[in-house]
Amino acid sequence: MKRGIKFNAIFILQSLQDDERHTGSEIAQQIKYACLQRGIESMDELINVNDRTTFFEVINNITDSIAHGVKPYLHFEMHGTSSGGLCLSSGQTISWEELKEPLRKMNVACKNNLYVSLATCHGANFLDMYKGEIDKPCPFFGYIGASTKVDAFDFEVSFTSFFHAMLTKDSIANGIKSLLESLPDNRANYIFLDCEIYHKELMKNWEKEYGSLEGKTRYSKYLFQRAKKEYAHVGKSNRQMRRELDRMVFSGYTDDYLAQCKRIFLHETNG
Template sequence: MVGDIKNIVVFESLINERLTGTEIYNETIVKKIDLYKKSFTHKLYSINSKNELIELLKYYDYNSTHLIGGILFHFEMHGASDYSGLILSNGELITWKELTNLFRPINIKVCNKLFITMATCHGRYLYKGIETFEKTPYSGYISANNAIYPSEIVEKFTILFDRLIENGNLVDARLLMQKTETNFYYKDTETAFEDSYKSIYDKLMNNEEYKANYIQGVKIQAKKDRQPIPDAETLELIFQRALKDSYHKHKKAFEF
């Protein structure tokens, strides 16, 4: 079932402020696992630098095949104000592209059972790190549209993790959290792909030079094949079909 989780990993990188990740981990994750007597693996990492985070994600890449069931990575750190990635407690930036490149080999090894939750401002822009001609880096993620505050983080993710640990399914837990009028929402890999590919499609559709070069190529090929050169309407249809073919090729490469 999509969203089934057996392993929870919390990455926290905060300083001189409320340690929401530690609070949620100690007060909800650990206590609820003990209370419900569940067999989750769980770990909290308090990290200070980009390199620490990278090395931890590489560690999970190496060891992911030994983890049974879905994996949830939960991030407690700040989002960059320019929507470019996450900010570590020492001020370093790790971009969305860098993160997705670290997630991808893990997700491949666990057969698309890696999920991401982000208690960060502007976390929805994680999709910007997607490379549409490569396999999806995660099955889905929960993030915020805009700025969020520590009290909201603790309140909403307490609801989410309580339900997740009770029944083991992130998608179901998200539905319960969503009923509380939260700023956090779930995006699956399908939607993330569509959002990412849309920018590519729009650029190709509106790039007159690209279109002209493609159509010129069709004409040249027709001459080589000693075929009649298509009229303008047919050339437009050929171009539209090429864009659709490109979409399907990207999606086939992206999906499992």
């Protein structure tokens, strides 16, 4: 992926126990060093988040800062689970579902320029929460995460290599290359996706899930549940909404509809 650096602040959100190695702090030092090598001001912003309240306050504050010229990169240094999401040092958790809209809001604010990386075990499960939402803006431009359980040392080695190469060579592609080469046989099974590749993957899964008659019934029910939450204020009854959604779904998805969904997903329209 050939793209220069489009951000000016790397926010490292760290939530680790006192007796653990604070890998986020080590990576922040590497970022300082890489910026010094390039002769630019350091981009690192290390933030310790211990509980849910602080976590979401930090996310909202970063989003608000975009209006003042900040172009954020988000990096998470905390524990993760195979299904639940993020684990904070307080013992509280944040599900992937809860993280979805705050990140989407941030990416919309920075005009589809948000990179997100997760030094968390099973961080690739982060991607599963968007499977049905082909008609909403993607929550990131680029994503990096591990699909398996990874130890802290491997994460530190990998992301130290990634940030150093990316910053000194002004290239996301070089950073990804260094990340993948940092461990023997890519044993962390790192995944990198940009929003265009992610859209293609989502559409493959979407066609399998919702292309059949039974699938269309499920998709209509899914859209109906969303509509009840998101459009309750428009004054339509549940019966009206369900009838309109069934008509749209069972009459077939037109090329125009899917093309419009793609434009929205890739932030190519205000719709």
